[in-house]
Amino acid sequence: MTDLKTDLYINGEWRDGSEGVRFDVLDPATEEVLASVASAEIADADAALDAADAAFADWAGRKPRERAEVLRKAFELMTARLEDFARLITLENGKARADAMGEAAYAAEFFRWFSEEAVRADGLITHAPASGARIIVQHKPAGIAVLVTPWNYPAAMGTRKIAPALAAGCPVIIKPASETPLTMLALMPLLEEAGVPKGLVNVLPSRRTGALVDHMLHDPRVRVVSFTGSTPVGRKLLHAAADQVLKPAMELGGNAPVIVFEDADIDTAVDGAMLAKMRNLGEACTAANRFYVHTRVAEAFTRKFTERMAALTVGNGLEDGVDVGPLVNADTRDKVAAFVEDAIAKGAELRIGGTVPDTKGFFYPPTVLFNVPDDADCVRDEIFGPVAAIQTFDDEADVIRRANDTEYGLVAYVFTENMKRGLNVCEKLEYGMVGLNRGLVSDPAAPFGGVKQSGLGREGGHEGMLEFMETQYISASW
Incomplete structure (x- = not known):
C-alpha cells in the first residue's frame, strides 16, 4: 500500500480541505509522524452531503442483488489485501501484527455478511383480522447516514457501518477518528474497484469533529447517525440527533x-x-x-x-x-x-x-x-x-x-x-x-450492541441492516 491517501474523499475524488488545514497522524510505537492528513471543514461537509444526496436515488433503486454483488466484490478485494491493511492498522493504531491481521479479516467479513443480507430485507403481507384489509409491510432505505468511528478498530468499525448501510441502499459520510484516519482512506480505492458509485461513500477526516458532525446532523437530508465511541460523546450526539429526529445507532462504552x-x-x-x-x-x-x-x-x-x-x-x-x-x-x-x-x-x-x-x-x-x-x-x-x-x-x-x-x-x-x-x-x-x-x-452474523448507557440499536446480524431502513406499512383492499 505505497500510495498512501491523505486527502478528503468526496464524490469519488481526492481533495484538500476547503481551508487547507492539515493535521499529523503519529506512529504510536515511535511517536514519529506518519502522514499529514487534510482536515475537513463545514464547506467540505456540505460538499459530501450534496454528493451523497445525488447518489442516493440511483443506489436505493438498484436491485438488491446488484448491491449485494458490489459488497461481495469488496469482500474479495479486501481479503486479497489483508496484509496491506494489517500493516497500515499497526502503523497508525499500534496493535501487534497478529491482532491487526485479525481485525482486517474481521473487517472484510462485514462485506461478505451484508452482501448476503442485502437480498433479505423481507417484508410481510397478511390479512387484518378485524378490518379485512391487507397489511403490506416493507423496509425502505432511510437516507443519508453519518458514520462516526473510533480509533481502536480503524478498519472494522468502518466496514461494520458501511456494509449494512450500502446493503440497505443508503449513502454514507464517514468521520474517522483523527488518530487513525489512514486505514479508512485506504479503503476507498478498493470500494471504487468493487463498483461503489461516486458520492455513495465519502470520508471526512477532521480535527473539528464536534462542529463538523453537529452541522451534518442538522441537515434535513441526513436520516441516520451511527456512532461508536464513549458514552459522554454519544449523549451529545443523541441531543443533536433529536433536533432532526434522526434514527440513532449508538455503540457506546462498556465495563x-x-x-x-x-x-x-x-x-x-x-x-x-x-x-x-x-x-x-x-x-x-x-x-x-x-x-x-x-x-x-x-x-x-x-x-x-x-x-x-x-x-x-x-x-x-x-x-x-x-x-x-x-x-x-x-x-x-x-x-x-x-x-x-x-x-x-x-x-x-x-x-x-x-x-x-x-x-x-x-x-x-x-x-x-x-x-x-x-x-x-x-x-x-x-x-x-x-x-x-x-x-x-x-x-x-x-x-x-x-x-x-x-x-x-x-x-x-x-x-x-x-x-x-x-x-x-x-x-x-x-x-x-x-x-x-x-x-x-x-x-458479523450476530447483533452486536448493549443496554443501559452502552448504547442503542445493533450492528451486525440481520438487525444491523435494519438500522439503516425505515419500515413502511400499506393498508390495501383488493
Missing part, C-alpha cells in the same frame, strides 16, 4: 465483568480471559474490565493468568514475535497508569507490570492487579489498556449484583462447566451480549 465460578475449567477460563482482556491491548469496549473469581479458584486462576500475561512480548507491532504493541497515544497510556496507581494506593496487590517503560512510544506493560477494592477507579470506569483488575466472590447472587452495578451494559463473560447455572446467570446479567465459556463475542 465488562468476567465471572469465573468455582466449577469452571481453569484453563478454558484463562484462555477466554486472555482473549477478552488482551485483544487489541484491552483498547476495546468489549474488553474485560472487572474479574470476579470465586475464592476457591482465585489463586489458581490468578497464577495461571499472570503467567500468561508475563509471557507476552511488548514492542513495535510490526516486529516478528511481538504480542503487545503501544497504546494509541500518550493520554491513553497516562490514564491507564493512573488507574493502576490508584488501585495500588487503595490496597490492590500488583502481581506483574505496573510501570511505564522509559522508552519512545506509548507503551504500557501487561499488568495484573489482585484483590482490587471496590472503590478503585478502574472498577468503575473503562481501563482501555492491558490491565486486569481481579476481585473475588463467594455467593452467586452477590456476584450478579456486583456485575450489574454499573451504568454500562455492553458485554459480560461467564465461565462455568454447569450449563444450567451458566444460562441462568446470563439471563440475570443486564448486558446486551454475554460470552458463555468464550472470551470473544464479536461476530
Whole structure:
C-alpha cells in the first residue's frame, strides 16, 4: 500500500480541505509522524452531503442483488489485501501484527455478511383480522447516514457501518477518528474497484469533529447517525440527533465483568480471559474490565493468568514475535497508569507490570492487579489498556449484583462447566451480549450492541441492516 491517501474523499475524488488545514497522524510505537492528513471543514461537509444526496436515488433503486454483488466484490478485494491493511492498522493504531491481521479479516467479513443480507430485507403481507384489509409491510432505505468511528478498530468499525448501510441502499459520510484516519482512506480505492458509485461513500477526516458532525446532523437530508465511541460523546450526539429526529445507532462504552465460578475449567477460563482482556491491548469496549473469581479458584486462576500475561512480548507491532504493541497515544497510556496507581494506593496487590517503560512510544506493560477494592477507579470506569483488575466472590447472587452495578451494559463473560447455572446467570446479567465459556463475542452474523448507557440499536446480524431502513406499512383492499 505505497500510495498512501491523505486527502478528503468526496464524490469519488481526492481533495484538500476547503481551508487547507492539515493535521499529523503519529506512529504510536515511535511517536514519529506518519502522514499529514487534510482536515475537513463545514464547506467540505456540505460538499459530501450534496454528493451523497445525488447518489442516493440511483443506489436505493438498484436491485438488491446488484448491491449485494458490489459488497461481495469488496469482500474479495479486501481479503486479497489483508496484509496491506494489517500493516497500515499497526502503523497508525499500534496493535501487534497478529491482532491487526485479525481485525482486517474481521473487517472484510462485514462485506461478505451484508452482501448476503442485502437480498433479505423481507417484508410481510397478511390479512387484518378485524378490518379485512391487507397489511403490506416493507423496509425502505432511510437516507443519508453519518458514520462516526473510533480509533481502536480503524478498519472494522468502518466496514461494520458501511456494509449494512450500502446493503440497505443508503449513502454514507464517514468521520474517522483523527488518530487513525489512514486505514479508512485506504479503503476507498478498493470500494471504487468493487463498483461503489461516486458520492455513495465519502470520508471526512477532521480535527473539528464536534462542529463538523453537529452541522451534518442538522441537515434535513441526513436520516441516520451511527456512532461508536464513549458514552459522554454519544449523549451529545443523541441531543443533536433529536433536533432532526434522526434514527440513532449508538455503540457506546462498556465495563465488562468476567465471572469465573468455582466449577469452571481453569484453563478454558484463562484462555477466554486472555482473549477478552488482551485483544487489541484491552483498547476495546468489549474488553474485560472487572474479574470476579470465586475464592476457591482465585489463586489458581490468578497464577495461571499472570503467567500468561508475563509471557507476552511488548514492542513495535510490526516486529516478528511481538504480542503487545503501544497504546494509541500518550493520554491513553497516562490514564491507564493512573488507574493502576490508584488501585495500588487503595490496597490492590500488583502481581506483574505496573510501570511505564522509559522508552519512545506509548507503551504500557501487561499488568495484573489482585484483590482490587471496590472503590478503585478502574472498577468503575473503562481501563482501555492491558490491565486486569481481579476481585473475588463467594455467593452467586452477590456476584450478579456486583456485575450489574454499573451504568454500562455492553458485554459480560461467564465461565462455568454447569450449563444450567451458566444460562441462568446470563439471563440475570443486564448486558446486551454475554460470552458463555468464550472470551470473544464479536461476530458479523450476530447483533452486536448493549443496554443501559452502552448504547442503542445493533450492528451486525440481520438487525444491523435494519438500522439503516425505515419500515413502511400499506393498508390495501383488493
